[in-house]
Amino acid sequence: MPRLPTDRLIRRNGAPSKAPLVVSGKSGNALHVHALEARAARLGLYKGQPLANARAMVQPLAIVPADEKADAALLEAIADWCDRFTPLVSLDAPDGLFLDITGAAHLFGGEAAMLAHVTGLIAKQGFAVRGAIAGTSLAAHALARFAPAIVPAGGEAAAIAPLPITALECDDKTLRALRHAGLKTVGMVAERLHSELSERLGKSFVTRLRVMLGAEEQPLTPRRALPDLMAERHFAEPVVTQDAIAAALLGLAQALSEILEREGRGARLLEAVFFRADGKVERIAIKTGEPLRDPKIIMRLLNQKLDALADPLDPGFGFDLVRLEALLAEETRPATISFDHDENARRQIGFLVDRLSVRFGYTRVQRFVPQDTHIPEAASAAVPAQDRDFGPETWTLKRCPDDPPRRPLRLLQKPENIEAGFPLAPDGPPKFFRWRQCQHDVARAEGPERVAMEWWRNPGLTRDYFRVETKAGQRFWIYRDGLHVQDQLAPRWYLQGVFA
């Protein structure tokens, strides 16, 4: 899309009446023509021309400073839209897109028809567009810019050869060196010995040349993770109603389930992608605790997620393509119906955890694992329940048999400073303390339980913990920050937890 910046402005504001539109860019301290519309090009302006020259040639001229961010966002949006043709779309910044159409062209009636279809649709949106099909991305890149064509496999070298050396898009220095050597076309460069070229121009130049000529492959980096498996459905007439969308999803869930079943796999990460007729793409992802392929459960999770969306799915003018992708599929054990009650219960709880995680968030449904530390606030870690089954971890009891609890049921998020009265014994618990605007008189106390901080992790003072019971019978866990020393007159006291 050679005129992306100007097309964007024209799409938004309408064409300027008289003056041809030019987008100015800045290189160093000089302004140059960054992009220009067709009218400006017909008047003899060109990309990269100093802006002053352009002004001198054409009057009046509408000049708008470049907005690279908006251009990039637009390119992303177009790439999103292109997802409908193939899942493998990658950006060719600043103004191009690569679509890997391997195995997809026949769906559109062949390569030529597909190219015409895609470019036609983009042109209809008001973009100047040029496209080419070739065996490697760089070859397609060069052809699209210099000689749009469809090149059969193996024909890249012949098709590229007549292009000027600027098609190589190398830096000025290399370009000058090639000109100096009298090489004018890519073909002439390719005829030279590669060892010779790499000696003078560097190895990367030769690699680039080879990729462009189709002698070497260069993989595309897709914008999104490729789904392992997917099912999709096109609609001749965009669907708008909830019922139709739900029916389509159910069909897709069944289709995907069949594929998964055939492969002996189940989906751990699913994504439903809704392509709106006006180009907007909505994605809804769900994660599951164990490999899943039952269409009913897939539907249930999807429906829950759709219900829980903050801004509901807006069909606008309708969706013309709905796709269900299994982004991550794992092997499943063959589905045996278990008569074992425990196994069944475990599975049901797993589904329940999945449902809750989908509705409220993956990190909001938690299980706990014990940690090997004696720092009270770090003694356990919360992990997403989907990631961990009811484990065989061992939790060690702190209390002796038949003793009351030694660890509080609730830990405050941060130990809270309390105003402690003077202790009876110098290193004992306080006689009373104030916490959250309430005075608590200590009736009995047990301690100290001395906990030294782990100096290699988080340095801090050693704490002397006391379990205290107030006159009312409430039990709190308080500690003195730091050991008792004679000259420390006012030690700081904290309340960290509450017992039953």
Next chain:
Amino acid sequence: MNNMEKIQELRHFLARYDLPQDRPPLTLGHPQADAVLGGGLRPGVLHEVFAGNWSAGGFAVALAILAAGTKPLFWVRPDYEAMEYGAVSPNGLLELGGDPRRLIVVRTRNAADALSASADILGCPHAGAVLLEIGGMPKCLNLVAGRRLAFAANESGVTVVMLREGAQAEPSAALTRWQVSSAPSRADDDDWGNPVFDAALVRHRAGGLGHFLMQWNPEHAVFTTHPGAVVAAPAHRPAYPQERRAV
């Protein structure tokens, strides 16, 4: 059939409809409390615990531990609970006689989400119990919401214990309502005993009321009596007269 008969029949139906199914009660271990409750804690219903002070949390957890048995215990709480009342400590749960391996905590953004999460969990008969912690008086917690929970609990047989902190009692669909605060473990000496609760059964839709001193024994996961200073109120006389107005 005339209208009066119809209404009579509907009333009869509603009376049956509202009362939970008969499931064998879970013995609390405290003889008087068990007697008043008709054998113990009824599973598959909604129990409310209103907090007099911090200790009520321990009482609610004890009920949930009893109700969950060997099945998973779901602790559902909105985020603001953790800010105000501290995070759930699995180590503390272990000390109280629960099993942290079977604890699942669901943190929700608000009270409405907590209610709907609880209803979801109550739909799964393999869950053990739901401990729903809701502080204050959120608007979404009305008679309808409570009734929905009670209904779901009745269908699946999963018990739900609702812990209300900083809240006023209001009409609800709960079978029992407890007003709980702490009680000194020993009146006389310095010895350190198991936690004691001053628990008042202030509402009971299927029986009498009472006021008990209950000591929780984490070792055996049962309540025991406690020879405290508080004299148990007679079961036929309500301990909290204002509660009579409640539905």
